[in-house]
Amino acid sequence: MRHTVKFFFAVAVLLFSIPASSQPEKKAVMQKSDPTQAASMLADIHAVSPALERYTRDRVLGDLWKRPDLSPRDRSIVTLSALIARNQTVQMGYYINLALDNGVKPSEISEIITHLAFYSGWENAMSAVVNAKNVFHQRGISPDQLPPAPAELLPLNEADEKRRATSVEQNFGAVAPGVVQYTTDVLFHDLWLRPDLAPRDRSLVTVSALIASGQVAQVTYHLNRAMDNGLTQREASEMLTQLAFYAGWPNVFSALPVVKDVFEKRVR
Numbered sequence: 001m002r003h004t005v006k007f008f009f010a011v012a013v014l015l016f017s018i019p020a021s022s023q024p025e026k027k028a029v030m031q032k033s034d035p036t037q038a039a040s041m042l043a044d045i046h047a048v049s050p051a052l053e054r055y056t057r058d059r060v061l062g063d064l065w066k067r068p069d070l071s072p073r074d075r076s077i078v079t080l081s082a083l084i085a086r087n088q089t090v091q092m093g094y095y096i097n098l099a100l101d102n103g104v105k106p107s108e109i110s111e112i113i114t115h116l117a118f119y120s121g122w123e124n125a126m127s128a129v130v131n132a133k134n135v136f137h138q139r140g141i142s143p144d145q146l147p148p149a150p151a152e153l154l155p156l157n158e159a160d161e162k163r164r165a166t167s168v169e170q171n172f173g174a175v176a177p178g179v180v181q182y183t184t185d186v187l188f189h190d191l192w193l194r195p196d197l198a199p200r201d202r203s204l205v206t207v208s209a210l211i212a213s214g215q216v217a218q219v220t221y222h223l224n225r226a227m228d229n230g231l232t233q234r235e236a237s238e239m240l241t242q243l244a245f246y247a248g249w250p251n252v253f254s255a256l257p258v259v260k261d262v263f264e265k266r267v268r
Helices: 007-015 036-048 050-061 072-085 092-101 106-120 122-138 158-172 177-188 199-212 216-228 233-247 249-266
Strands: none
Touching (some): 036 092, 072 106, 072 122, 072 233, 092 106, 158 177, 216 249
């Protein structure tokens, strides 16, 4: 089944259900996020935990986000993926704004949310829709800046897909044929081929979400796929560093043996 995933249509409806009279005009140059937003966030943290505010200011914003082995754009993709996967919405608006400032396109944020509906659950994606809708409205992002629901799909790697589909069918076809069917028809013959999020970035989103939600059993396949799609070992390593702060050390340490095994096997 090559027709596109229907979810995005519902996302678009939610995002742009604001009355036309209240929508701002589309900006030729996208607005930057308000610099006072970070200061306000730090002030709120300080009011509860001065130590946490210091770590946030010095280690997270002042150090982690400036490390050179992962671009600010990629750090935003990793962070947003972790927040959506964990349904952590309190600061999501701030990080969506930061992602836009760091060069993540509105169309890419739209596709990240669509993708994670399948990899972290529909309701987590719907929570992200609410936050994205507000940011898009504030910044004057209009429907023509988002991917259409029907899209001209990227070409399918027939050989790789045949190996994947055969393996899944042999292992699980008798257990959950519906899951196997949707995995092939909707995920790998449709979602993964949507063009407005590059395969490398789609893989980065997937691996980040898996680690953030503690789903290490799927990391081997998807990390190998990510590296086949162009993610370097250095970038994958730095993704783990970013996730340690945004998904917690235990989730990252649970994934480390799996990631180590992938790295070692790829250099043999």
